[in-house]
Amino acid sequence: xxxxxxxxxxxxxxxxxxxxxxxxxxxxxxxxxxxxxxxxxxxxxxxxxxxxxxxxxxxxxxxxxxxxxxxxxxxxxxxxxxxxxxxxxxxxxxxxxxxxxxxxxxxxxxxxxx
Numbered sequence: 476x477x478x479x480x481x482x483x484x485x486x487x488x489x490x491x492x493x494x495x496x497x498x499x500x501x502x503x504x505x506x507x508x509x510x511x512x513x514x515x516x517x518x519x520x521x522x523x524x525x526x527x528x529x530x531x532x533x534x535x536x537x538x539x540x541x542x543x544x545x546x547x548x549x550x551x552x553x554x555x556x557x558x559x560x561x562x563x564x565x566x567x568x569x570x571x572x573x574x575x576x577x578x579x580x581x582x583x584x585x586x587x588x589x
Contacts, residue, residue, distance in 0.1 A: 541571060542580060548573045 476484075540546075541560070549558055552574060560571035562582060569582040 539582075542578065545571050545573065545578050548576060 549556055556574045558571065558573045560569070562569045567581055567583045568579055570580075571578045
């Protein structure tokens, strides 16, 4: 091995040690998710209450079934697809996604979907 290769190998080895040490310190400084969730079960923990900057909690007044086309698309995937849904109350729209398809409809015109 030439002296250039030895220097490069030593520098790479030192860099690896520095990076590994830095990663170890970063990981040690992070809060473990399981510990945080367990701690949140106790009322004295600061994360056990509803944060002020979050929107207020809501009560469910009414529910509707999802549009038939959306149900068909989900069932076509054998019930194994990824499905998410939500609302945009400011524009009176509901949305749902099934795998790579996005559905958007007016929830105040629900009768027209049936």
